[in-house]
Amino acid sequence: MGGPQSPATTTEECPHFFAEKEIQFIKTAIQADIIVLGVCLGAQLIGEALGMEFEHSPNREIGVFDVELTEKAAQDPIFSSFPKVFPVAHWHGDMPGVTDSAEIFAKSEGCPRQIVKYSPKVYGFQCHFEFDDACVAAMSENCGHELKKYSEKPYIWTAEQLKNYNYNEINAKLFTFLDKITQK
Secondary structure (H helix, E strand, O other): OOOOOOOOOOOOOOOOOOHHHHHHHHHHHHHOOOOEEEEOHHHHHHHHHOOOOOEEEEEEEEEEEEEEEOHHHHOOOOHHHOOOEEEEEEEEEEEOOOOOOOEEEEEOOOOOOOEEEEEOOEEEEOOEOOOOHHHHHHHHHHHOHHHHHOOOOOOEOOHHHHHHOOOHHHHHHHHHHHHHHHOO
């Protein structure tokens, strides 16, 4: 899942985050042919595990904004049933690195790498399908300073906007994705 860290965060900066251990765990899961879904920081760590460095996104995004699926996604057995454009949640300033074989499945106005398919069993979501009231309340409490710091940027919502949004439709798309990937 996500967090205020990046794959470059050191244990001096965040004593409870061990990027190298996370990356090794992801490598082991991929090599074992296990389904891997990385969200936000997790997507960035998947890219790192596959040898590609994360990058800063062209825009920081905090709020709910549309993503647009690519033609590759329209042909994918999982994403072909999704609308071409739909809203998802965001709270990020970075994006995952992509390998030569990775396929970008979704982009937004603020970030060109929102959903990345690395293999049939490995996906990275820079965006968030899992936000709910409790998650947003905790993030606003612990990372709310970012809302003020970046308030003048184009893709930043207020804490009130985040708290008042109904995430049920977004959550339903996550359940659809999870149902389909586990049926393969």
